[in-house]
Amino acid sequence: xxxxxxxxxxxxxxxxxxxxxxxxxxxxxxxxxxxxxxxxxxxxxxxxxxxxxxxxxxxxxxxxxxxxxxxxxxxxxxx
Amino acid sequence: xxxxxxxxxxxxxxxxxxxxxxxxxxxxxxxxxxxxxxxxxxxxxxxxxxxxxxxxxxxxxxxxxxxxxxxxxxxxxxxxxxxxxxxxxxxxxxxxxxxxxxxxxxxxxxxxxxxxxxxxxxxxxxxxxxxxxxxxxxxxxxxxxxxxxxxxxxxxxxxxxxxxxxxxxxxxxxxxxxxxxxxxxxxxxxxxxxxxxxxxxxxxxxxxxxxxxxxxxxxxxxxxxxxxxxxxxxxxxxxxxxxxxxxxxxxxxxxxxxxxxxxxxxxxxxxxxxxxxxxxxxxxxxxxxxxxxxxxxxxxxxxxxxxxxxxxxxxxxxxxxxxxxxxxxxxxxxxxxxxxxxxxxxxxxxx
Amino acid sequence: xxxxxxxxxxxxxxxxxxxxxxxxxxxxxxxxxxxxxxxxxxxxxxxxxxxxxxxxxxxxxxxxxxxxxxxxxxxxxxxxxxxxxxxxxxxxxxxxxxxxxxxxxxxxxxxxxxxxxxxxxxxxxxxxxxxxxxxxxxxxxxxxxxxxxxxxxxxxxxxxxxxxxxxxxxxxxxxxxxxxxxxxxxxxxxxxxxxxxxxxxxxxxxxxxxxxxxxxxxxxxxxxxxxxxxxxxxxxxxxxxxxxxxxxxxxxxxxxxxxxxxxxxxxxxxxxxxxxxxxxxxxxxxxxxxxxxxxxxxxxxxxxxxxxxxxxxxxxxxxxxxxxxxxxxxxxxxxxxxxxxxxxxxxxxxxxxxxxxxxxxxxxxxxxx
Numbered sequence: 001x002x003x004x005x006x007x008x009x010x011x012x013x014x015x016x017x018x019x020x021x022x023x024x025x026x027x028x029x030x031x032x033x034x035x036x037x038x039x040x041x042x043x044x045x046x047x048x049x050x051x052x053x054x055x056x057x058x059x060x061x062x063x064x065x066x067x068x069x070x071x072x073x074x075x076x077x078x079x
Numbered sequence: 080x081x082x083x084x085x086x087x088x089x090x091x092x093x094x095x096x097x098x099x100x101x102x103x104x105x106x107x108x109x110x111x112x113x114x115x116x117x118x119x120x121x122x123x124x125x126x127x128x129x130x131x132x133x134x135x136x137x138x139x140x141x142x143x144x145x146x147x148x149x150x151x152x153x154x155x156x157x158x159x160x161x162x163x164x165x166x167x168x169x170x171x172x173x174x175x176x177x178x179x180x181x182x183x184x185x186x187x188x189x190x191x192x193x194x195x196x197x198x199x200x201x202x203x204x205x206x207x208x209x210x211x212x213x214x215x216x217x218x219x220x221x222x223x224x225x226x227x228x229x230x231x232x233x234x235x236x237x238x239x240x241x242x243x244x245x246x247x248x249x250x251x252x253x254x255x256x257x258x259x260x261x262x263x264x265x266x267x268x269x270x271x272x273x274x275x276x277x278x279x280x281x282x283x284x285x286x287x288x289x290x291x292x293x294x295x296x297x298x299x300x301x302x303x304x305x306x307x308x309x310x311x312x313x314x315x316x317x318x319x320x321x322x323x324x325x326x327x328x329x330x331x332x333x334x335x336x337x338x339x340x341x342x343x344x345x346x347x348x349x350x351x352x353x354x355x356x357x358x359x360x361x362x363x364x365x366x367x368x369x370x371x372x373x374x375x376x377x378x379x380x381x382x383x384x385x386x387x388x389x390x391x392x393x394x395x396x397x398x399x400x401x402x403x404x405x406x407x408x409x410x411x412x413x414x415x416x417x418x419x420x421x422x423x424x425x426x427x428x429x430x
Numbered sequence: 431x432x433x434x435x436x437x438x439x440x441x442x443x444x445x446x447x448x449x450x451x452x453x454x455x456x457x458x459x460x461x462x463x464x465x466x467x468x469x470x471x472x473x474x475x476x477x478x479x480x481x482x483x484x485x486x487x488x489x490x491x492x493x494x495x496x497x498x499x500x501x502x503x504x505x506x507x508x509x510x511x512x513x514x515x516x517x518x519x520x521x522x523x524x525x526x527x528x529x530x531x532x533x534x535x536x537x538x539x540x541x542x543x544x545x546x547x548x549x550x551x552x553x554x555x556x557x558x559x560x561x562x563x564x565x566x567x568x569x570x571x572x573x574x575x576x577x578x579x580x581x582x583x584x585x586x587x588x589x590x591x592x593x594x595x596x597x598x599x600x601x602x603x604x605x606x607x608x609x610x611x612x613x614x615x616x617x618x619x620x621x622x623x624x625x626x627x628x629x630x631x632x633x634x635x636x637x638x639x640x641x642x643x644x645x646x647x648x649x650x651x652x653x654x655x656x657x658x659x660x661x662x663x664x665x666x667x668x669x670x671x672x673x674x675x676x677x678x679x680x681x682x683x684x685x686x687x688x689x690x691x692x693x694x695x696x697x698x699x700x701x702x703x704x705x706x707x708x709x710x711x712x713x714x715x716x717x718x719x720x721x722x723x724x725x726x727x728x729x730x731x732x733x734x735x736x737x738x739x740x741x742x743x744x745x746x747x748x749x750x751x752x753x754x755x756x757x758x759x760x761x762x763x764x765x766x767x768x769x770x771x772x773x774x775x776x777x778x779x780x781x782x783x784x785x786x787x788x789x790x791x792x793x794x795x796x797x798x799x
Contacts, residue, residue: 004628006433023345023346023348024346024349025284025353026284027283030552030579032582033692034692044628044684047549048550048552048553049578049582051578051628055683059433061682062680063436063437066439069449069661070444352431352434403796410477412443412656413443413444413477414476414477414480415796416477416793417796419772419791422773
C-alpha cells in the first residue's frame with residue numbers, strides 16, 4: 001500500500017546490497033527480502049528495500065489489455 | 080568594511096588548513112586581514128577599494144530604484160552545479176531583475192562559524208566573484224561576523240541588490256488578468272533535487288545539477304521582445320506551485336495549468352518518484368514564471384527559447400476568473416486537481 | 431520511467447474510462463472502498479474521480495498507517511526523545527502528526543528533541559552503529575509492506591551486536607482492518623474493495639479470500655498507478671454486475687497468490703501478534719498489530735525504556751473515526767477546512783497526504799466551491 005517504485009537492478013554489491021536505476025537516477029538498496037535477483041531484473045523498491053521482482057511479461061500483458069479495452073466499441077462483448 | 084593595507088600583519092592566511100577564528104569577527108587586525116586578503120582581493124572593484132563603511136555610488140538620473148535582499152542558508156554548501164556563493168549572487172540579482180529593473184550593485188554580509196575552513200571560504204568567495212563578474216553586477220560593500228562554534232551552520236550569506244527601474248515599467252504579482260498566458264522558462268525542480276541528492280541519508284546518485292543562474296540577461300530579452308508582460312517571478316523555495324498560488328492570490332484570479340505541458344527533466348522526475356516528492360513544489364534557482372497577455376504568448380515563448388537560459392521554455396496554462404483563487408491542473412490522465420499551497424516542508428513519503 | 435509512465439498514459443485512461451461508463455449499469459449505484467492510502471493519493475492526485483461516471487463512488491478506507499496511528503503512540507515516541515534523550519528515527523510521513531500537548535515529532539524537534547527523519551530502517555541501524563554512546567530508537571510504523579524492512583533491520587542490529595538500537599513497534603495488519611470495516615455496526619454500502627498494491631506483493635492475494643467468501647464482497651488487487659486503479663474499478667463493476675464475489679488480481683506484474691515467502695518468514699521470525707492494539711478511528715482490534723518476539727525482546731523500545739502506551743481521546747469534533755470507516759466524508763466534519771487544515775491538522779486524516787481529508791483538501795476541494 002505504500003509508496004514503492006519499480007526500478008532496474010544495475011549492479012550487485014556486497015552483502016545484500018544492490019544499485020537500482022530509475023531513468024538515470026541510481027540508488028543503493030537492499031535485496032535482503034528477495035532471492036534470485038540478477039542484474040537487469042526489475043524490482044519494486046520500498047524504503048530502501050526490494051520487495052519483489054516485477055514480471056515484465058505480466059506487465060506487457062496488462063498494458064496490452066488496457067489498449068484492447070480502449071478499442072472496444074460500444075457493443076458489449078463477453079471477456 | 081574599514082579594511083586598510085595592514086602590511087605589518089605578519090602571517091599570511093593559511094587557506095589549506097586554516098580555520099575561521101573568533102578574532103576574525105572581532106573588528107581588529109585579524110578581521111581586517113581576512114577582509115583584505117580573502118574578500119576584497121577576490122571581489123575586487125573600485126568601490127570595495129574605497130575601503131569605507133558604505134559604498135559611494137552614482138545616483139541614477141531618472142526612474143525608480145528597486146532594492147531586494149535575501150539570506151542564504153543552504154546545506155550542503157557545495158552542491159552539484161553550484162554553491163552558496165554563486166547562489167547568493169544569482170538569487171538577489173534575480174529578485175531585482177524580475178521587477179524589470181537593471182541590477183546594478185550588490186552587498187554581501189557573512190556570518191561565519193568559528194572553525195569553518197578558510198579554504199572553503201575562499202572557494203565560496205571565488206565563486207561569488209566569478210558570478211558577479213559574469214553578471215556584470217559588482218559586490219560593492221559587505222560585512223563579516225563570526226559566531227562561536229556550534230552557533231552557526233558554517234556560513235550564512237545575506238546579499239542585498241539595488242537596480243534601476245525604467246519609467247513606465249510595471250511588473251507585479253498583482254497584474255495577472257483573466258485570459259493571460261502562463262509560461263515557464265525551463266525544467267522544474269532541478270535545484271531542489273540536486274540539493275536532495277547531496278543529503279546524507281536520502282543520498283541517491285544522479286547527474287542532476289542545480290540550475291542556479293543570473294536571469295537578468297534573459298529578462299532583458301523578454302522585456303525587449305514586444306510582448307505585454309504583466310508578471311515575472313522566479314519560483315524558488317516552494318517551487319512553481321507556491322509562486323503560482325502567490326500570484327493568484329495577489330491578483331485575485333484563478334489559474335489552470337496543463338500537466339502535460341510542464342517541462343520536467345526525466346532525471347528530476349525519477350528522483351522525485353524515489354522520494355515521493357512532487358516537482359511542482361521543488362525549488363528552482365534559474366527559472367522564470369512569466370505571465371503575459373494571451374496574444375503575446377507565442378512571441379514571448381519564442382524570445383525565451385532563443386536565449387540559452389530559456390531553451391526549454393513552455394506555455395503551461397492560463398489565468399481565469401476565480402473568486403477562490405485556486406490554481407488548478409489538468410492531469411496527464413485527463414482529470415483535474417488543485418495545485419495547493421505547500422504545507423510545511425515537503426517531506427519524503429514512504430506512503 | 432519504465433513500468434511507471436506507461437501506466438499513466440492519458441489515452442489508455444480515456445479508453446478505460448469509456449469502458450467503465452459503458453459497463454456501469456445506469457440504474458445501479460456502485461460504492462467501492464479503496465483500502466489503501468496510496469490509492470487514495472493516486473485517485474486525488476490524478477483526478478481519477480473525473481473519469482468515473484456519477485454512479486460509481488470511491489470511499490476512502492483506513493489503509494494509511496499514519497492516519498490510524500493513535501495519538502498515544504506518537505506521544506510515546508516524543509517522550510522517548512524528550513525524556514530519555516534517545517535519537518528518535520522516523521519516516522517523514524509521521525513527523526507532523528499532532529500529538530498531546532500541542533506537540534508533534536517536528537515540534538518536539540524544535541524544542542530540542544533529537545528527532546531525525548530516515549528514508550529507511552537501515553539508516554537507523556547505521557546511526558546506532560555510528561553513535562555507540564547514544565541510544566537510537568526506530569519508530570516503526572506501517573502495514574505489511576513496511577514491516578519486512580524493520581525485520582531486516584532488527585536482525586542486522588542483532589548480527590552487529592548493537593546494544594544501543596531498539597524499535598518502537600507500531601506495525602499493523604491489513605486484513606483485521608478490512609474486517610473491522612465489514613463488521614462495523616453501522617451499515618455502509620460497500621459493494622467491493624480495491625485491494626492494496628504493495629501490501630499484496632508481500633502477503634499475496636490469499637488473505638483476502640475470506641472477505642470474498644464469507645462477506646460476499648469482491649476484492650480486486652490494484653497496482654499503484656492510475657490506470658491500474660481504473661482497471662480494478664472496471665473489474666469490480668463486472669463482478670457486481672455478474673453477481674460474483676471473488677478475489678481478482680489486476681497487479682499481476684508484482685502480485686501472486688502466495689506473496690513474498692521470504693519476507694513473510696523474516697517477519698514471522700522477528701514479530702508476533704499483539705493480543706489487541708488500538709487503532710485511531712477503528713478502536714481496539716484483536717490480533718491486528720505486531721510486537722517483537724521474546725527472542726528479540728532486547729530490541730523492544732517499550733521494554734528497554736519502560737515506555738507505556740496511554741490512550742488519548744481525539745478532539746470531540748474530530749470526525750477522523752467516521753471518515754476512516756468510510757461513514758462520513760471530509761466535508762461533513764465540522765472542523766474540515768477551517769480549524770483543521772494541512773497547516774494546522776487536528777486529526778491524522780489531515781496530516782498524511784493520503785488521508786482522506788488531506789487528499790481532498792489538497793487536491794479536490796475546488797469541487798466543493
